[in-house]
Amino acid sequence: MLPLRTAVSTSAGLASAAINFLAAVEVAQLTSGHWAWVAILVAGVLIVLAATNFAELNGLYPTAAAIRVWIGRGWNDQLARVASLVYASTVLLVMAADAFVLAQAFGQALPHVPGLLLVALVVAAISAANLRGIRVSGAIQDLNALVLLATLMAFSLAVLWHHPLPPSLPRAAGSGGFWQAVAVGVFIYVGFEWVTPLAEEFRDARSIPKGMLIALGLVAIAYALFTAALEALYPGARGLADSFTPQLVVGRAAMGEIGYWWMMILTLTTAGTTFNGGLSTASRFVYALARERTLPPGWARLNRRLVPARALLGLAALSLALAGVVVASRHYQLLINVGAGVESLMYALTAVLVLSLRRREPNRPRPFRALGGRYGIAAGGVIYLALGVGALLGGPGLLAPAGLLALLLALAWGWVRLGMPRWTQGRAHVQRL
Template sequence: MRTVVATSAGLTLASSSFVAAVSVANFVLGDTAWIAILVGGLLCTLAAFCFSELNGLLPSAAGIRLYFNRAFNDRVSLTVSILYMLVVIVGVVGAESYVLSTLLSDVIPAVPPYVWIVLMLLLVTGMNIRGIKIAGIFQDIITYGLMFSMLAMGLIALFKVDFQLNAPLSPGGATGIISAVAVGVFLFVGFEWVTPLAEEVTQIRQISRGMMAALGILSVIYAIFTTAMTATVPKEVLASFAAPHLVFARAVLGGAGVTWMTAVSLAATLTTFNAGLLSVSRFMYATAREHALPQIFSKISMRYFTPWVSILTLFLIGLVVSGVILLTHRYLVLVHLAAAMESIVYVMAGLAVISLRRRMPEQERPYRIPFGNLVPVLTILVFAVLALTVLVTSPWVLVNLAVALLLCLVYVNTAVPYLKKKHQARRPATRRRPQRRPEGAGGN
């Protein structure tokens, strides 16, 4: 259970989360960001209910690839999965590398930001190719250490400024609140990536409980930390930095705070990078194995049993994406893009629960969401509104997501049938399995 909570929370804790937290604070008035964050966490709990039912029904490391395949069809499942993985890798690598390289360049100005990016990507790529996983007890130590650090730093700051809520329940207009909650969802992005553990845990319900516990703990920690940040440093100042947590740490504890926050940020980014690269490279390997990506991506290292071509491809994509973000400084677009994509996936998870209740009514469900279709319907409505809000308020996100979706649709409808046909042509003409003789056709 401890590891399930650590895995779920660890995947969401990232350096770019601090940027998203400041973004949330800027959408609402005064020191009311905590309201948007708690609401965001609560809404993600709706999605967590849906993932709990889906995971219990179809426990598999394939995750949404399998849920959407069964609920809709293979093409929808493949299109959404590829789009999701694309957004995740671009979002995670782009935003994370930008935030952390800015932070490290601030601490050690002699080293240019891109050098830090290359070093980090090389480290994580090397770890992935060697098959070194941050798992089990190490994941627990890192995640609980991160959460403790955020909580401690937040409480120290609140104590130092003798914090009192000025206008605790006046967050401002509806548009600002909805935008804040929509971006607030980004703070919890990835909590459901714990579902691949379904094949490893002895009790499926542990995954559900772990997800819920992680969301609860993270909501409180993010709320305290964000309130402390905005109470210590003006929101406008925080928003003008790509590493606002460093500015905050410096204001609270000076040099010691900078060292502490640098360690926190490094650990957060490395675990996020590692988890992102691990999940996406395995997805690429599995997709190539089912002939929906070129065969080369299924190549495995004979020494370490890891999909090295997929990992190296992601390394190269990471270098390009990071370079582009470093030149354009549009890292916030990636944060909003990931929030919108995550909301879309949650909408589809709600739809999948309803669809699978119709398609597989007799199938055993270790966990079934109570109150009929109320929670899935709420999930669909809430996250549809949040996704639309992000897309309407950020035209760049809309354009990027539309282009990516179009490319995925074209790929799935043209390249995938071609690859599958090519594979069929290469297969042996006859099956290896001997034909069974018909009943009663005994030899004489």
């Protein structure tokens, strides 16, 4: 059985993507001075509402199938299949966006080698480690998340020690800017809930809720400190807006070459946690979907170490191909907006599911209950719905993120309605109860 430490590291690691540094810059641009790190902490409080929804659902049905089960029981089975496919595909989008940021960082550090080639080597190394089993990937996740959060905090504190924020700084925008910054800040935490598919591996049912909350606290402190450090060096993030790797610029400005390479290694660990955690959890999710033939059954093939190898390698290859498209087109913001939109809509959906399952299954034990009561949960759902719509309608290109999500939904819906029945016709041995 897994220790609480792994729940914390998996949750924190999946939230800590390399694209978070870009979000930190955006927060600082929207509201400067002390308000930037305050916005990130306020966003952390907001995300706790979603976390407690996941905690209640996870306690109710602690299963690796997670949202597949919760939506199926709280709404209906067909929506559960469609939502599961779309949700799994957002992991690909986040991995591709992180691959893009890492490629940019490599491109600066080692200009004579194509950045995407180095990213491919990193993904290949992480895939190879994952093929050796869940324990190896768990150890990588623990180590990466520890190094990432501890060194990010240490770096930021060192910067603030030498360049303290003045006691009072003018705000760059009005209160509207602050709340916009909070909305962007929420996306620093997204992905924390991907630890829930590990629920069966913990003896104590409260490990996942505890792990998620501790992880959110650590992510809040680490990124609030980094944003404050960034503000101390670049008030209002002026001069960082055009950089794909602002953390490297801040590193060099703070500590010269040591700071630059420190942040380069940190960028590698953020991408490492995203790739490792994403491949580890998403491949098992895909395995479960393939076993029930929501996806082609070949994706359920296991290697000798009982790792869903085909799903894992397929996801790695798809995310790299997507990263290649992003590097060529430089439309990484599109992936971030779709990923953020899907995550926010999923958080809104968890509010609906919590309320629905309380009505449908009132007597089933709930080791953890969502915060806020019925109206608080509903209000949280409305906030996340608004954030999701905002993310999908924002960004570059008219309605491009909403269009991409609509395409994903149409493909998933079409597959569940038309493609999947063809696979399930071959089930000669199995009867339904």
